[in-house]
Amino acid sequence: MTWRADVDGLSIRQLRVVEETPAWCHHERVTAPRLTLVHHGVFGWRSGRWRGMADPVTAYPGQVGQEQSISHSPGAVDGYTVIAVEGRTAARVRAVGGPLRTPARVDLARRILAARVRQGADAFEIADRVHTLLGQLLDAGGVAGPTEGSSASHRRLADAARRLLAARPGIGSLTELAGELGTSRSHLSRVFRRETGESLTRWRTRMRMQAAMDQLAGDGGDLGRLAAGLGFADHAHLTRTTRRELGTTPSRLRTLLGGQARSEHEYSS
Incomplete structure (x- = not known):
């Protein structure tokens, strides 16, 4: 476990x-309604009757009494945040029928939450940040599962593509991926x-945003090199994409996720 916070009827664990x-x-047997947000890695996930691949663009509900377990790839580093809830939010989680x-922007809110916890933000x-994050996530709706008759x-092919895009979000072309x-x-x-x-293009965009935020949280170096490494045409292309997906710029993300800003206004998301 990297950190834990217990506030206002919420239990948040980052692992x-x-x-x-x-x-x-x-x-693990679930003892309180919860949502698990994956932020690194692609791995097997079992929860109640649902079984599939967990990835960084999906959150997984846990209902009281369910058995949950994980299957990691040997040597892989996987990370996720577990939020246990009560009250009205718990009722909303209980109504969720599957992964979300x-x-x-929810992932960005989670990352800023983690930064603020590390910086000693008060309860x-x-x-407030957790309830806002959960509201955005639950309002986003459910994930469509495989269609009837899926083989x-x-x-296996879709899961392999998800693993490869998570590991190499800057992959150059659809031809290369298919090959x-x-x-x-x-x-x-x-x-x-x-x-x-989801389309492959949409999925790759999310993986590239994940990778960009990971690198910017650790400074990220030159933004032109960062853009090129993630398969963007140039720095401007990276900036346009982060504005569209996250509502901010790479330079601003570096400040938010690197912990350089301090005021509440600066941390609003």
């Missing part, structure tokens, strides 16, 4: 896991959308 075996592990797509601010081979996966571009595009409810 970092490095597993040595691919076996199902970290078995995590908008990019009032932490609770195991199609699920790495041993399939055609048209088949990959069609299967991926059917299995995830």
